[in-house]
Amino acid sequence: MISRPPRPRERGIPEATVARLPVYLRALQSLQDRGTLTVSSEDLASAAGVNSAKLRKDLSHLGSYGTRGVGYEVQYLVYQISRELGLTQDWAVAIVGIGNLGRALANYGGFGTRGFRIAALLDADPEMVGQSVASLDVRHIDNLEDVVRSKGVSIGVITTPAASAQGVATRFVEAGVSSILNFAPVVLNVPDGVDVRKVDLSIELQILAFHAQRRADGDGRAAERAGLELT
Amino acid sequence: MISRPPRPRERGIPEATVARLPVYLRALQSLQDRGTLTVSSEDLASAAGVNSAKLRKDLSHLGSYGTRGVGYEVQYLVYQISRELGLTQDWAVAIVGIGNLGRALANYGGFGTRGFRIAALLDADPEMVGQSVASLDVRHIDNLEDVVRSKGVSIGVITTPAASAQGVATRFVEAGVSSILNFAPVVLNVPDGVDVRKVDLSIELQILAFHAQRRADGDGRAAERAGLELT
DNA sequence: CCCACTTTGTGCGTGCTTTCACAAGCACGT
DNA sequence: ACGTGCTTGTGAAAGCACGCACAAAGTGGG
Structure with missing residues (x-):
């Protein structure tokens, strides 16, 4: 038994x-x-x-x-x-770093229909604060903790320059956010139990370049050798 | 032997x-x-x-x-x-779809230092054509083949709406581009030998949501049961 | 010249991922 | 009621990826 x-x-x-x-x-x-x-x-x-x-x-x-x-x-x-x-519930998302990329994300319509709602936009630049982007007022980063609490933010998106990303991540974590989507080109250090996903445009290009080069090398060699095994 | x-x-x-x-x-x-x-x-x-x-x-x-x-x-x-x-050589990149995201990429400085050069910006909207973005004139999509040939483009970036992406991909391929970075939320169909990488923001959010939900479920159950095994 | 210390390079066991191939199951026509 | 045809669900095998742990190889001090 x-x-x-x-x-x-x-x-x-x-x-x-x-x-x-x-x-x-x-x-x-x-x-x-x-x-x-x-x-x-x-x-x-x-x-x-x-x-x-x-x-x-x-x-x-x-x-x-x-x-x-x-x-x-x-x-x-x-x-x-x-x-x-988990798309049958509604996830509140905060975006930090309202540069070109942050604005692009804020304006991207594809989220709403799939359970995600952009709940807040934050930036460190006083020039940016108060501007309206995608029908939301940009607020200062110092309000991060307040905003997370009052809007019930559970997913944080980081589109800041690399130098600021770690600081923002830490503040997100301390405010109770345990899901982070990071577009800044740095490796974030977070405690266990926090889930970080990374999207890195230049890494994708580099991987493409690697394969393109390998194809070119292969073609070149194949042409030279009049093409034996093409495995 | x-x-x-x-x-x-x-x-x-x-x-x-x-x-x-x-x-x-x-x-x-x-x-x-x-x-x-x-x-x-x-x-x-x-x-x-x-x-x-x-x-x-x-x-x-x-x-x-x-x-x-x-x-x-x-x-x-x-x-x-x-x-x-393959970063010791210089890769010419063309971006098709000059919306928020396309502009964000065009203005992103991190590429130049790593062997990538934005060589051309293309869009289908006549309003957009002729505008200057990141020191480049936006050209009409009909010039795609010309641009690929004259600028030696070897990597194509697609930041169009989903509906146009497949068409652009096909034109890229026919023009001889065999490395494609796709930001549009569709699965691209390309012939063998063409390398497509996909970056999809909403997929990343959905994966985060899945894990967040699983954490929440687990915590909930653990709290109810006064926490036995916390594997 | 040798010994103690550091750090690389890798053989090996383990677990996850993919793919094949086929039995099990269901619908539909007769 | 029963056979035919199609499609799912899943063992089993093969392939990858990861990480431990250790031998190999170098440095520097005495």
Whole structure:
């Protein structure tokens, strides 16, 4: 007799799967807009740009929401993924650093429809404070703690210069924000339990450059050698 | 006797390593600015926010550039990583979609110093064409092929609305651009051999929301149960 | 010249991710 | 009621990535 059941109904969705759920969700919403009622794993996978086996395994982590011989019901799957991602509730977001990028994010409409609400804009520059961006007044960074508390901010976005980013992150954490999206090109130091995600434009370009160079090298060598193995 | 040697001097750097090299590079440049001459894997790893064993293994893929008992020479390592990433040459970048985000990227100074040069800005809106952004004239999208050829553009950045992104990608590819950085929230369809990287703000927020919700659920349950196992 | 100390480079075990391939399950027509 | 055809859900295998722990290799002091 096995005393411990194999898994005590574990809620552990693999990280790689979590990163793909938003992609599936978007593909599904697009299908929904077109009035599609059901979709097969094959079709949804190709819309999301992944392998169909991977898609099925990913969805299987949420439960068995498909019907064999038919596929998945679009509307139901949209709801299940949204719920799993926590989009059925409303997340208040604060953006610190109202430069070009901060303004771009503030004006980006795609958030509201997906459970995110820009609740506050903050900046250190007195010139900026009081200006209205995307129907919100820019407030001074010294109000960060107040704003987090009064608006119930739970996600902080950092679009400041690199030099200020760590300070802002620390203040976010101390004010109780434990989810941070960082656009500044620095590695943030935060205590355990705080979740930081980094978006770094110049890193993406560098990765592209690496592959481009490798392709060019390969092509060059291949041309020289009149192309033997092209693995 | 084994007829085939284990590895024919393979140039295969793992993808995960490539993604971290830019982070190391930035940390090293920061050390260089401070006048540091050598650095240990331990120190560099902590500056880059990774495990020191991982850092050493990553660097070992480039060759043996460290000295046991001493560490790595900063300047030399900067050069080796830059060369490996292809930053010793100059990459011409074209940005299509001069909205808030496109402008933010065009004005972002961090590229020039790292081998990237914004060579052209394009937009479909006649109102936008002719305006000057970041010392460059915005040109109409119909000039894409000309611009790619005359400026030698090898990296395309897409910051258009979702609906236009696929069309722009296709035109980039047909014009000979095989590295694309896509900010539009769609999955791009491109032929083999074309490298697309995606940056998606709302996906990052959704991943943060997932973890935040999971933390909240866990805390809630833990509080109810007076906290047993806190794995 | 040798010894103690430091730090790199890497073999190896472990766990996560992807992919294949197929049994299980459902719908529909006869 | 039953077979046919399609699609899901999932073992099992292969491939990657991570991190420990240690031998190898260098430095510097006596």
